[in-house]
Amino acid sequence: MPINFIHPEYEVIRDFNKCIKCRVCERQCSNEVHKLDPDHNIMTADDSKCVCCHRCVSVCPTKALKIVKSDHTFKTNSNWMPETITEIYRQAESGGVLLSSMGNPKPFPVYWDKILINASQVTNPSIDPLREPMETKTFLGAKPNKIERDKDGRLINNLPPQLELTLPIMFSAMSYGSISYNAHESLARAARELGIYYNTGEGGLHEDFYQYGANTIVQVASGRFGVHKGYLDAAAAVEIKMGQGAKPGIGGHLPGTKIGSDISKTRMIPEGTDAISPAPHHDIYSIEDLRQLVYSLKEATEYKKPVIVKIAAVHNVAAIASGIARSGADIISIDGFRGGTGAAPTRIRDNVGIPIELALASVDERLRAEGIRGNVSLVIGGSVRSSTDVVKAIALGADAVYIGTAALIALGCHLCRSCHTGLCNWGIATQKAELVKRLNPEVGYTRLVNLITAWRHEITELMGCMGINSIEALKGNRLMLRGIGLNEKELEILGIKHAGE
Amino acid sequence: MKRIYVNEKWCLGCHLCEYYCAFANSNIKNMVDALKDVTIRPRIKIEELQSISFAVSCRHCEEPLCVKGCISGALTIKDGVITIDKNKCVGCYTCVLSCPYGAVSPSDHGVMQKCELCTQNGGEPACVKGCINKAIVFEER
Numbered sequence: 226m227p228i229n230f231i232h233p234e235y236e237v238i239r240d241f242n243k244c245i246k247c248r249v250c251e252r253q254c255s256n257e258v259h260k261l262d263p264d265h266n267i268m269t270a271d272d273s274k275c276v277c278c279h280r281c282v283s284v285c286p287t288k289a290l291k292i293v294k295s296d297h298t299f300k301t302n303s304n305w306m307p308e309t310i311t312e313i314y315r316q317a318e319s320g321g322v323l324l325s326s327m328g329n330p331k332p333f334p335v336y337w338d339k340i341l342i343n344a345s346q347v348t349n350p351s352i353d354p355l356r357e358p359m360e361t362k363t364f365l366g367a368k369p370n371k372i373e374r375d376k377d378g379r380l381i382n383n384l385p386p387q388l389e390l391t392l393p394i395m396f397s398a399m400s401y402g403s404i405s406y407n408a409h410e411s412l413a414r415a416a417r418e419l420g421i422y423y424n425t426g427e428g429g430l431h432e433d434f435y436q437y438g439a440n441t442i443v444q445v446a447s448g449r450f451g452v453h454k455g456y457l458d459a460a461a462a463v464e465i466k467m468g469q470g471a472k473p474g475i476g477g478h479l480p481g482t483k484i485g486s487d488i489s490k491t492r493m494i495p496e497g498t499d500a501i502s503p504a505p506h507h508d509i510y511s512i513e514d515l516r517q518l519v520y521s522l523k524e525a526t527e528y529k530k531p532v533i534v535k536i537a538a539v540h541n542v543a544a545i546a547s548g549i550a551r552s553g554a555d556i557i558s559i560d561g562f563r564g565g566t567g568a569a570p571t572r573i574r575d576n577v578g579i580p581i582e583l584a585l586a587s588v589d590e591r592l593r594a595e596g597i598r599g600n601v602s603l604v605i606g607g608s609v610r611s612s613t614d615v616v617k618a619i620a621l622g623a624d625a626v627y628i629g630t631a632a633l634i635a636l637g638c639h640l641c642r643s644c645h646t647g648l649c650n651w652g653i654a655t656q657k658a659e660l661v662k663r664l665n666p667e668v669g670y671t672r673l674v675n676l677i678t679a680w681r682h683e684i685t686e687l688m689g690c691m692g693i694n695s696i697e698a699l700k701g702n703r704l705m706l707r708g709i710g711l712n713e714k715e716l717e718i719l720g721i722k723h724a725g726e
Numbered sequence: 727m728k729r730i731y732v733n734e735k736w737c738l739g740c741h742l743c744e745y746y747c748a749f750a751n752s753n754i755k756n757m758v759d760a761l762k763d764v765t766i767r768p769r770i771k772i773e774e775l776q777s778i779s780f781a782v783s784c785r786h787c788e789e790p791l792c793v794k795g796c797i798s799g800a801l802t803i804k805d806g807v808i809t810i811d812k813n814k815c816v817g818c819y820t821c822v823l824s825c826p827y828g829a830v831s832p833s834d835h836g837v838m839q840k841c842e843l844c845t846q847n848g849g850e851p852a853c854v855k856g857c858i859n860k861a862i863v864f865e866e867r
Contacts, residue, residue, distance in 0.1 A: 245761040247745045284858055286745055287758050659777055665736045665859045
């Protein structure tokens, strides 16, 4: 046997005084960490297989388990960190690209946490959201530049198609394939109940979910999986996916092992074949090309549905967004570098793209400066973690936010970042029937509805603090924000003052 | 009448219902004290074969064969709930043999035991409360 260079990252700690040997840990671990040793009648664990997903910890009826990070150490080195060394061992063994899942975990600055929100005192009264009406309704889509009247002076309705949201939060694109049927059902049902939208991602729309069409955004991505007339007709809006925050400039690859009969049918590809989304759209090499696709989709949907263009936040995002705002798109969605994924090359995920806070501020600024902000609505995503992140995003200029990771966490995800193994113990990022059934959509959708309802309470509470009773009045209201611990350049890009100013 | 139903589609075969049942009927306050190094005799049992699993407990039949067959009058039906009087049970096993679901079984004390919907334990049945995937429900149908 060759030398095993890799020491387990986590250790399973079992309190044997509490363990009743019910073996639920063993039955519920898809990584086969736990086993009953029949000779000694004792539960054992293989730490090397543990991904730290907490399934066993959560289901243990006597709370006999915990997972700790191994304190096994390399000789201290500030340059060659243990993770770096281990990654080299891994690549020396496999010869392959390192794969990761979910968002960028590296310690880059989180600008949300360096922004503070204002509150009213004395001269401008704050509002109690429990006593006064609070409006969180949001409309997404292009807004007309001028009021038009007919020859009799009556208003002409020149409003392009809009999406109506009860609050400015939507579930971001996660394909059927990357997440399970039950996860999709949970998102779809929650979106309908909440009066918001969920997004199919690029994996097509399962026939069972056409009933949620009024709350569905369908995606057209570079692989064009599952795109047909019925798919476009079913949706409330169509999103062209140009890029994804977790892996800008990279396509997708759903391995053939995950393409079972249902997914094969939904994606319209043969069973067992790899679903490869090319890095670029092969018919889009310019804004003019993009415009053609935007208008093809508008033609196909008879100009009744807004078209969204989704891009990853990259260095020239403001210029790119300016182009998109002139392409006929109704909504631009921007995904920051902390956005999640079901699988991405680790190096890309951890090093490519820019923070969404900076991207949002610069895009909003640029579109305003060019007088085309009204051409499009701005939706941002890529690690919106709480209601305060939502409020800060709106104040920085977003019309709405997409949440993906937060929604999955509500469904049970513990961010073990092992989606790419397909063995998700929480029934989310897996297609194995025995794992998928662990996510009962009845439970899942209730948890999603609870999460957004809680956020709605907090958002109206925060609006009340600021003396704002309509989310519209918060939009782009950067005076409500102050930076803390940020340098001049960062404040300039964010377009906010420093705390105390 | 509310009964315990199991939705096979959501049963994960984790067996936790068995342990919560055994704990609820142990009359011991702490689960560890109640179940540590104990071979449990739950009143709800998981039936499983490969990928199929579901929990089985007393159906509280409208015409219960166990009550009909009981030679000592220990099994009675009241307001739809079938209960067993341990003082009357003579341990003849007629109920065990006659129950088509295998929901009556011997207890540690010689007499028979069966699910009584946790009527003695107060509130919602322990298996329903403990089910991690809402596969076991307590409802009118």
